[in-house]
Amino acid sequence: MSVAIVTDSTAYLTDEFVSKHDITVLPLTITFSDGSYLDNIDISIDAFYEKMATLDEIPTSSQPAPGIVKEAFERLAKTHDEIIAITLSKGISGTYQTFTMIGNQVTEDTGVLVKVYNSGISLVGQAFYVYEAVRLRDQGLSAMEILPKLDLLKKSTNAYFSVDNLGHLAKGGRINPGAASIGNLLQVKPILHFDDGLINVFEKVRTHKKTVRRITELFEEDFSQNPNLRVAIVGDDATPQVQALVSYFKTEHPDLLLERTPVGPVIGTHLGPNAYALAWCEDTTKEA
Numbered sequence: 001m002s003v004a005i006v007t008d009s010t011a012y013l014t015d016e017f018v019s020k021h022d023i024t025v026l027p028l029t030i031t032f033s034d035g036s037y038l039d040n041i042d043i044s045i046d047a048f049y050e051k052m053a054t055l056d057e058i059p060t061s062s063q064p065a066p067g068i069v070k071e072a073f074e075r076l077a078k079t080h081d082e083i084i085a086i087t088l089s090k091g092i093s094g095t096y097q098t099f100t101m102i103g104n105q106v107t108e109d110t111g112v113l114v115k116v117y118n119s120g121i122s123l124v125g126q127a128f129y130v131y132e133a134v135r136l137r138d139q140g141l142s143a144m145e146i147l148p149k150l151d152l153l154k155k156s157t158n159a160y161f162s163v164d165n166l167g168h169l170a171k172g173g174r175i176n177p178g179a180a181s182i183g184n185l186l187q188v189k190p191i192l193h194f195d196d197g198l199i200n201v202f203e204k205v206r207t208h209k210k211t212v213r214r215i216t217e218l219f220e221e222d223f224s225q226n227p228n229l230r231v232a233i234v235g236d237d238a239t240p241q242v243q244a245l246v247s248y249f250k251t252e253h254p255d256l257l258l259e260r261t262p263v264g265p266v267i268g269t270h271l272g273p274n275a276y277a278l279a280w281c282e283d284t285t286k287e288a
Contacts, residue, residue, distance in 0.1 A: 003137045003146070004076040006085040008064060008095050009039040011127040012264040021134045024072055026064040028095070028266045033057060039266045048265035049273055058168055061266045063095040069102045077112040082143040084115050086129050086150075088122040091197030092270075115143050117150055120197045124232040124261045125159045128281045135284065153281055158222060160193050160202060160215045161234070161277030162241070168272035169199060191215060212244045215278050216252075222280065223253075230283040232259040235276030242276050257283055 007013070009027040018025055027038040030048065032055055037043040039061075043051070052059065076083050085103060090096035096118045103114030117133075119126040129150050136146045163169065169192075189211045191202040205211045223229060231249060235242040237260075249258050263275050 002080040002082070003141075003143055004080040004083045005130065005133050005137060006072065006076070006083060006099075007126065007130050008087050009041075010088045010093075010122045010264065010266050011086070011130055012040065012123060012261055013127055013130060021138075023130065023134070024076060026068055026072055028064055028093075029062045030059050030265050030269060031062065032059045037265070040264055043265055045262050045264055045268075048268060052268070052273070058272075059269050061269045063093055063098055066098055066102060069099060070106070073102060073106040073114060074110070077106055077110040077114075080112065082113045082115070084117060084133055084137075084143050084146060086117045086119055086126065086133060088126055089120045089194060089197040090118045091120070091194075092122070092199065113143055115147060117147060118197065120154065121157070121159060121194045122267055123159075123234055123263065123277065123279070124259065125157060125194070125279045125281075127232075127261070128157055128230075128279070129153065132284060153284065156222075156226065156229070156282035157279070158193075158218070158281070159277055159279035160191050160218055161271070161275060162189050162191055162205075162208065162211045162215075163271050163275045164189070164273070166190065168270050208241050209244075212241050212248075216245070216248055219278060219280060226282065228283050228286055229280045230257040230259070230285075231278070231280045232261055233276070233278055234261050235263055236274070239274050239276055241274075245276070245278055257285075 006024040009025055027041050030037050030039060085099045087096040087099055099116040103116050107114045119129050132150060132153050133146055136149055188204050188206055189208050190204050191211055191214060192199055193202045205214060233242060233245045263271055
C-alpha cells in the first residue's frame with residue numbers, strides 16, 4: 001500500500017526531513033501592505049520578522065489556495081493508493097475544512113482514499129503527527145491503520161507557549177474570546193495552550209521568568225507519569241526564555257531527545273515576535 005503524506009507549512013518541517021521522507025508541504029500565505037508571500041518559500045523566517053518590525057504592522061494569513069491543494073492531491077493520486085493530510089488546528093484555520101472538501105472530491109473522482117487529520121495544534125506539535133505518520137507508513141501500515149495511532153499519540157501530546165502580549169492573537173481572532181479579558185492580560189506574560197483546538201489562556205503569569213519555571217513544572221508533571229518523551233523547544237535562539245529552556249533540559253534531562261524548531265511566519269503573525277513554546281509527546285521511536 002503506497003501512502004502519500006501531506007501537511008501544511010505551519011508544521012515547519014526541515015527541508016532535509018521533507019526531502020528524505022517525500023512529504024508534500026502546502027504553504028499558507030502571509031499578506032503585508034506591500035504584498036503577499038508564500039509561507040517559508042517567498043519569505044524566510046528572519047526576513048518575515050524584520051519586515052513586520054520595519055513596516056510596524058501585523059500581517060494577515062490565509063490558508064493554502066484551493067487550486068494548489070487540488071493539484072497536489074490529484075498529482076499524488078496518480079502515484080499513490082492513499083493520501084494522509086495533516087493540518088494545523090481547524091479551530092484557528094480553515095485549512096482542515098478546505099483539505100477535507102477537496103480530498104473528498106479527489107476520492108470521488110479517482111477512487112484514491114484521502115484522509116485529512118486535524119492535529120488540533122500547530123508548529124512542532126503538528127510536526128509530531130507527521131513524524132509518526134512517516135514512521136508508521138514506512139512500517140507498511142495503511143492510512144486507516146495509521147489514523148488511530150495518531151489519535152493515540154494525541155493523548156501524550158502537550159504544548160505550552162507564551163507571547164509578549166496578546167495583541168496579535170486578539171487582532172487575528174485566534175484566541176478563544178471567552179478565555180479572558182484581553183485588556184487585563186496585555187501587561188502579563190500568559191501561559192497559553194490549545195484546548196479543543198482553540199488557543200486558551202492556561203494561567204496568567206507576571207514575568208517570563210516565572211512563565212518558564214511554570215512551563216517546566218508542567219512538563220515535569222507529565223514526565224513523572226511517563227519518562228518516555230520527546231521534547232521540542234520552539235522559538236528564536238536569541239530569546240532569553242528559549243535559552244533558559246535549553247539550559248534547563250541540558251542540565252535536568254540530558255538524555256531526552258530534544259528538538260529545536262522556529263516560530264515560522266504564519267504562526268508568527270498571530271503570536272508576534274519573541275514567542276516561545278515547550279512541546280512534548282510520547283517517544284514512539286523507543287517502542288519495543
